[in-house]
Amino acid sequence: MNEFSHFKLKIDAKPTMFHGKTVRSNLTQSLWLKKIRTQILIENNYSCVICKHHPNEENYKELHVHEIEEYDFDNGVVKLIGLDLICANCHAFQHFKRSQLVLSAEQLDRLIIHFIKVNDCSIEEYKRYRKKLQRSIFEQNIDRIMFQQKSSRTKIDHIRFAILGDIPFKDLVIERLKQKDVYYEYS
Numbered sequence: 001m002n003e004f005s006h007f008k009l010k011i012d013a014k015p016t017m018f019h020g021k022t023v024r025s026n027l028t029q030s031l032w033l034k035k036i037r038t039q040i041l042i043e044n045n046y047s048c049v050i051c052k053h054h055p056n057e058e059n060y061k062e063l064h065v066h067e068i069e070e071y072d073f074d075n076g077v078v079k080l081i082g083l084d085l086i087c088a089n090c091h092a093f094q095h096f097k098r099s100q101l102v103l104s105a106e107q108l109d110r111l112i113i114h115f116i117k118v119n120d121c122s123i124e125e126y127k128r129y130r131k132k133l134q135r136s137i138f139e140q141n142i143d144r145i146m147f148q149q150k151s152s153r154t155k156i157d158h159i160r161f162a163i164l165g166d167i168p169f170k171d172l173v174i175e176r177l178k179q180k181d182v183y184y185e186y187s
């Protein structure tokens with residue numbers, strides 16, 4: 001428990017060595033969009049799980065399916081824990097490093113306003129939270145360097161994926177990952 005544990009919306013930063021590595025990028029459009037996304041929309045009642053944003057039907061594109069992940073640095077594995085339905089604004093904080101690179105200063109300001117509103121916090125709290133995060137990003141960099149040293153010794157040549165959560169069409173997803181030789185099974 002720390003002073004920010006009550007925040008509904010948090011900033012996440014995927015470790016650099018796993019950037020661009022997602023289960024989704026290994027699936028076909030029809031499996032992801034028609035089957036999985038449709039199911040996640042229904043399960044979550046077409047609302048953001050964090051801020052409860054509930055768009056009109058013509059704006060369902062404002063709702064994104066977010067992959068909840070953990071990382072196995074020793075084996076080079078992205079572990080998919082589950083799928084959340086999140087609005088575009090909340091989602092930008094789940095991938096904040098990328099958002100900082102691709103969004104304008106004005107867009108980032110609007111996001112910070114969203115953050116403060118959803119968490120019912122002050123701008124000072126937001127700033128303290130950001131500062132604390134800088135330190136954890138530093139720690140991630142140490143993890144990455146350790147992984148690089150280890151993988152050069154043990155020859156981890158590509159990132160693989162494990163499906164640990166109960167996701168829709170799980171069997172199809174695993175089958176597809178196996179076909180692409182990127183599936184990792186924990187015994």
Ligand SMILES: [Zn+2]
Nearest residue numbers: 048051087090
């Ligand atoms: Zn939201």
Ligand SMILES: [Zn+2]
Nearest residue numbers: 065066067094
């Ligand atoms: Zn996401």
